[in-house]
Amino acid sequence: MSAIKAVLRKGFETIEDLFDRIFGAKNNPFYQLGALGWFYFWIVVVSGIYVYIFFDTGVTQAYKSLEYLTHEQWYAGGVMRSLHRYASDALVVMMMVHMLREFAMDRFRSSRWFAWFTGVPMLWLVFAAGISGYWMIWDQLAQYIAITTAEFLDALPVFGESIARNFVTDAKLSGRFFTLMVFVHIALPLILLFIMWIHIQRHASPKVNPPRTLALGTFAMLLVVSFVKPALSQPPADLNYVPATVNLDWFYMPIYPVLNNVSGVTVWIALVAATVFLMMMPWLPPGKRHPVAVVNLDNCNGCGRCAADCPFSAITMEPRSDGSAYQLEAVVHADHCTSCGICVGSCPTATPFRTKSDLSPGIELPEHQISELRDKTIAASGKMTGNDRIIIYGCDNSLDATDVIDDKTQVLTMPCVGMLPPSFIDYVLSRNLFDGVFLTGCRQGDCNYRLGLKWTDARLAGERDPRLRKRVNADRVSKYWAGLTRHKEFFRKLTAFRKRLAAMGPEQDSGQQGKKTGVADINA
């Protein structure tokens, strides 16, 4: 399975590189799949409401009312109907690619099991909602779907009476079924919306709206398809004849040809097995979970930054439990935590300027202690020579930079570069441990831990606490979000940075070197 994953990941990254170039990282649709899903969903809802206003819910009148919309009111109702269809189709595409991508990028384990697990029922809901929609047109396609679906349901031993019989012998009963479908077609999307909402409950500031440019482009694209190829009905249903040839919507109905050729029981077993397998995937194979973040109350001042920055809503601020004068304390909910360390990077007490004895910040990853990071930085510095010594802080999910290690370059990685408190940069430069700090991590726009890059960028730019202090010479700090694939550009950026450092010569402002800086300074 990991081989499939690796190939998929490579494939995604190659295509995404191309899309980055065309759309820019911000509008790259591959980084916005979930948000696009929401966007399509809202288009489906709005267009659906419009179509429903004109839709006649009787089995005999339904077809006519849609013909009216499509032909007499093509400029409004027809377009709405087409948008309804194409946005629904796009939703399926988005959902499948989104699922495949989360799998390829290995973003479904640890606390992310929740999003994955709640994603699975959405597959059923989306397909069922779409199929019930086609049923409502009551054309030959609907007739085909109705009979094939009924035969499929009959394969289950739970319905005593055959459902499929209704469609061959009793027009009245198929009418009643039709009414049921209208109800189902409204109920399923509502349930879907509810699960979509549950789906993102563990994400802090989830991406549910695509960036404006992408949204506009997508909507324009759907409009163009709607005008160029309006959604049409097939000839009206006639239970006395077999439709024989149907124009399937292949986004929603790839299963139907299978149903015509494989026994219903077999398909049920396959579908249920696939569903169960998908739902279990976050725990297959089990284990491999890293220890989660731990709060050290002695050093937590209750500022709440970790809770604000945690991308997985794994931290809440609770009333103090240790009798300290602070009002609140951070509490980590272990089953939500992905051990990314972004909270450590946000904590004002995680500053290397503190004396060795108390470099135990308010929050910490047991496997990646901040004191250890400082020790490694200091140790690495010892072996360096020249005035273009660079320390690269990188993350474990992007390219392996260790092959650039030499007597001027060192690399230290952590789960996410968002774990690096900005004070580290200040520390490294003001103590003259290195001449420059270079940060790297996942590709721009697609942080493996969602918000690590966003917060890092904001902290370095002085827009979010903890800010990089103004005294730090910005020319000595550089970053390139390389991801796994962009070696070339990474080396280019690194070389350019080295040249810049060499040209600058050693740091002049020696007055600050060795100056002890406390927590208060970083807070400022």
Add this chain to the structure above:
Amino acid sequence: MLEPRLIFGQIIAYGIFAIVLGYFSNSPAYTYHDPEKALLMVSFSHASQTKEECRRFTQEELAELAPNMRRPMDCPRERVPVYLEITMDDEVVVSNSYSPTGLAKDGSTSIYESIPVKPGKHELVSRMRDSRRKEGFDYTSKITVDLEPRELFVIDFRKELGGFYYK
């Protein structure tokens, strides 16, 4: 402002997605039934005879039953399978035995078959055995049909209507 090269790239990307959506939303067409053929459909549900006749409990058996379970007759509820045979112009198109539904096989039997056939004039004979007899048929019905291509001809069975009937 975007470079023209990128605008062009985006238009291509959106264009490909648009074509994929527009095309696969109703193409290619799928043929699941030969349009040159008609379709015979057998579809009904029928409760066959019970496997064993009711019989009177003997005195000894009655004495063994719990008092609230005592009743004069013992009626095993399991039903016999339904045997159906349909011929078209003397050619057998269905010849099958169907089990009653329910774990105890005490429910009615559901039959659902579809058989593509050549259109045109045909003589259909439907025969059914739903009783304990081992041979012969309890119901027989003959009909001459003239089927068009794609026409759906339904063979139904309603005991209260006297047996086979057609739609």
